[in-house]
Amino acid sequence: NAGVTQTPKFRVLKTGQSMTLLCAQDMNHEYMYWYRQDPGMGLRLIHYSVGEGTTAKGEVPDGYNVSRLKKQNFLLGLESAAPSQTSVYFCASRTGLGSDTQYFGPGTRLTVL
C-alpha cells in the first residue's frame, strides 16, 4: 500500500514548455486534489475531482488543466509554463466515506526558468 505517489519529484522547465504531473493513489479514494504551495503561503487549491471522470476548479486554476480518466490517477497539466508557476505541487486524496482526512503525496518541486 503506497498511499499517494507523485511523479516526478523534481522538474525544471523553460518558459513555454509543457508538462504533466501524475498523482496516483491506491486507497480507492473518491476525492482527489491538486494544491500549490509557495513560500510563506498556505496550500492553495488548483483543481479537484469528486470522482472518476469529474473535475472542478479550485482557487487558482488559471494556467492548469486536469484529468481524471481513472479513479486512481489525477493528472495536472501545464500547457505553457510560466515563471509564476514555480512552486511545490502537492496532490491529496480523501475517501469521502465518513472521513475528511486528506492524505498527501510527497510533492513535486517545479522550477520554471
Add this chain to the structure above:
Amino acid sequence: RKEVEQDPGPFNVPEGATVAFNCTYSNSASQSFFWYRQDCRKEPKLLMSVYSSGNEDGRFTAQLNRASQYISLLIRDSKLSDSATYLCVVPRGSGGSYIPTFGRGTSLIVHP
C-alpha cells in the same frame, strides 16, 4: 476577513514549554476543523481533527470556540521533534462541494 487566518510566527520555545496557536475562520457554517503538521520540505500530515468542542491526543489538545470562530492547538511538554509548521484547515461545503481551505501555517521552533 480571510477564510482561515493564522499567526505565521515563528514561535520559539524551549524544550518542555507549553505553547498554543490560534486559527480564526470566517465561515460560521463550518462543521469540521483540522490541524496538519508539515515538516520542512515534506507533505502535510494530519495531526488532529475537531468536530465538536475539542480533542486531545497525548500532549496535544485542540479546542473549538464557535462563538468567536477560532480553533486552538495546545502543545504541552514541547519536544525538539515538535519543530514544524502547523497548518489549520477549515473545509467549507460537503460531499461534492467539500473544499478544504488551508491557513498559511504557524511555524514552531523548539530549542534545547
